[in-house]
Amino acid sequence: MIRTLQERGVHQGIDVFMECTVVGLLKDGDRVGGAIAYWRETGRFVIFRAKAVVLATGGYGKAWKVTSNSWEYTGDGHALAYEAGAELIDMEFFQFHPTGMIWPPGVMGILITEAVRGEGGVLTNSKGERFMWKYLPDNKRKEFAETPEESQKWVDMVVAGKQTDARRPPELSTRDNVARAIYTEVKEGRGTPHGGVWLDISFQDSDRVKKKLPSMYHQFKDLADVDITKQPMEVGPTAHYAMGGIRADPDSGASTVPGLFAAGECTGGMHGANRLGGNSLSDLVVFGRRAGMGAADFAKQNAQWPSVNEDEIQNHVHRAIAPFERSGEDPYAVHSALQDVMGKYVGIFRNERDLEEGLRQLLSVRQRIENTHVEGSVLFNPGWHLARDLENLAVCAEATCRAALLRKESRGAHSRTDFPKEDAKLAKVNMSVKKSQEGMAVSATPCPQMPDELRKLFE
Amino acid sequence: MTGDCTFKVFRGDRSGGELREYKVPVETGMVVLDAIHWIQSHAAPDLACRWNCKAARCGSCSAEVNGRPKLMCKTRLDDFPQGEPITVRPMKAFPVLKDLVTDVSSNYAMAKKIPAFTPQPDAAWKWYQNDIDRVQEFRKCIQCFLCQDVCHVLREHNKHAVFAGPAFFVSAAALEMHPIDGLDRTPLLKEALGIGYCNITKCCTEVCPEDIHITDNAIIPLKERVVDRYYDPLLRLWRKIRRLRAGAT
Structure with missing residues (x-):
């Protein structure tokens, strides 16, 4: 799909400014009027004047140490929008994918696709127990198979493309639930040697496994010396997807700041408290198009070019090059500290005391971020890039922590051990994060009303 | 494979450069890209390299390891003789921008x-x-x-x-x-x-x-x-x- 989009883009004459990192959105009054960026290759700054801007920057999984996300998932769009005055919502909802690789150390966090479980993959603990039966929520239990036989029948029939009255395996419970189950099994002492659980597909026909899961087969063979057609995989939860992000109008992608639009993972509200597998692709295809059209309409209706403020530009440049000029810590060490705080206090299970402590430590990490120092030149300097990215990550981490404190219930990916149940009243609000004079402000705002034409579908 | 391993990594830009040595502690299952990341976070924060997926899927971390074109994320250290240094250079067929990053x-x-x-x-x-x-x-x-x-x-x-x-x-x-x-x-x-x-x-x-x-x-x-x-x-x-x-x- 990426390749097809890329081919289309190349031949439509779309300009792609590769390896160019935006460090600030330019404002003309309330309205966004472009962006300032630097070229990673040369370190030179560049200004993009624009009548409308669409953010499509993905998530911020790099706030955690064990993550399926790459280096660039530092919440840049979240933070750019926040600093330009836009509202972020649902930041307390961050998805931990249940099955990441956990060994060897270098591959920790890399994703193992849900398709392994879709093809019949079974999760067991160190005692050999198929533990997922235990963790099915009572109100969903009847949707799942009751016996291993029924579960296998479902797999066989679905794999063969046939209808079946068998119900699906318990391993296909929602991601939040499977991640919590694995976490609990390990914590209660039933984990594998490297601190995960077993995911086994080896009982299926080996040619079939190689054909249907070729990348998983190679990933484990090349990187972990595990032949998944013969041996089980060791897996554990990994930070994967941000449900929270920029509040965007579903029809136009418009944020709460005029001229600023957003699509994809950097938006909030689309996936509620827990995204289901496969939905982010459909999200970005549908709402990416809508955001593009929304931005184009806005640019047409506001045809006058926004003015550029020289002082604003200078501020962004000074802030970006500051790490060269001040003395302080190495950004890699500070990044690691931030990840430790998030892993320890703002992870899969949360409670008030942990979140309060996490927030206190995050604020001190933010001080350290503002004092990072980098060596070398502005030419393709990853340490320098990280120093700026950390500022974005700090915004996302703090927003996640503050919103998590405010949501005193458990819902989807947000699990509070001190409030283990859903609270019907809180189903009607989004936690909204906004920059204020006093710093980051979080408040409960009413959820948007469902339009009538959609409501009909649910009745 | 454990202990230390010496890496000779190209450091330089369009105007030229040289191989510089780094001693990296080795863990089981480690790949060349892990070593490059270790060098970035412990010895040379400005060491430039491209990478993304760490699972041989994105094609970003191409380089020449001991003279052979390789994806660094897929090249295991235990494929090399223990005790001998490992050399990492940028792809030769493209102009170098900085360190391991080339102009493609x-x-x-x-x-x-x-x-x-x-x-x-x-x-x-x-x-x-x-x-x-x-x-x-x-x-x-x-x-x-x-x-x-x-x-x-x-x-x-x-x-x-x-x-x-x-x-x-x-x-x-x-x-x-x-x-x-x-x-x-x-x-x-x-x-x-x-x-x-x-x-x-x-x-x-x-x-x-x-x-x-x-x-x-x-x-x-x-x-x-x-x-x-x-x-x-x-x-x-x-x-x-x-x-x-x-x-x-």
Whole structure:
């Protein structure tokens, strides 16, 4: 799909400014009027004047140490929008994918696709127990198979493309639930040697496994010396997807700041408290198009070019090059500290005391971020890039922590051990994060009303 | 494999550079990219390298490890003799920007020259699994450009402007052999893409991390199309006879 989009883009004459990192959105009054960026290759700054801007920057999984996300998932769009005055919502909802690789150390966090479980993959603990039966929520239990036989029948029939009255395996419970189950099994002492659980597909026909899961087969063979057609995989939860992000109008992608639009993972509200597998692709295809059209309409209706403020530009440049000029810590060490705080206090299970402590430590990490120092030149300097990215990550981490404190219930990916149940009243609000004079402000705002034409579908 | 390992990593830019030594503690299962990351976070925060997925899927971390074109994320340290230093250099076939990062923009210019998938006007959108399997092999390409790096036409003779290179013969083959595509790229292959420069040394096939049979399945069939069209009327006649005979038996 990426390749097809890329081919289309190349031949439509779309300009792609590769390896160019935006460090600030330019404002003309309330309205966004472009962006300032630097070229990673040369370190030179560049200004993009624009009548409308669409953010499509993905998530911020790099706030955690064990993550399926790459280096660039530092919440840049979240933070750019926040600093330009836009509202972020649902930041307390961050998805931990249940099955990441956990060994060897270098591959920790890399994703193992849900398709392994879709093809019949079974999760067991160190005692050999198929533990997922235990963790099915009572109100969903009847949707799942009751016996291993029924579960296998479902797999066989679905794999063969046939209808079946068998119900699906318990391993296909929602991601939040499977991640919590694995976490609990390990914590209660039933984990594998490297601190995960077993995911086994080896009982299926080996040619079939190689054909249907070729990348998983190679990933484990090349990187972990595990032949998944013969041996089980060791897996554990990994930070994967941000449900929270920029509040965007579903029809136009418009944020709460005029001229600023957003699509994809950097938006909030689309996936509620827990995204289901496969939905982010459909999200970005549908709402990416809508955001593009929304931005184009806005640019047409506001045809006058926004003015550029020289002082604003200078501020962004000074802030970006500051790490060269001040003395302080190495950004890699500070990044690691931030990840430790998030892993320890703002992870899969949360409670008030942990979140309060996490927030206190995050604020001190933010001080350290503002004092990072980098060596070398502005030419393709990853340490320098990280120093700026950390500022974005700090915004996302703090927003996640503050919103998590405010949501005193458990819902989807947000699990509070001190409030283990859903609270019907809180189903009607989004936690909204906004920059204020006093710093980051979080408040409960009413959820948007469902339009009538959609409501009909649910009745 | 544990203990320390010495890495000699190219440090420099367009104006030149040198190999610099770093001692890296080695863990089980470690790959070259892990070592580069260790160096970044402990010894040289400004060491430039591209990477993304860490699972041999994105094709970003191409480099030359002990002189061989490799994806750093897939190159295990325990594949090398213990105690000996490991050398990491940028891809030689592209101009170095900094350290392990090269300027691969010539590839993007080349990508623009190959017309995109264009369905036949009356296409019945229906095809056989065999037809798709053939094309699917080429779609596995992750654009790591290791095949471009190893190709002597580019590496030794710098023909970037007139020779597309193996990666683009793979993408051209994916289009030319697509059952629904209706364009004819044979003239382009002969002229702008310069397929004639390739003399089938198969180096590209050897380094492909996706095991695409670049030479046998992409380049040779495309070369045959060019030869059939432009150079070999006799062969064309002979094939016609052979087809007629096959029809008769």
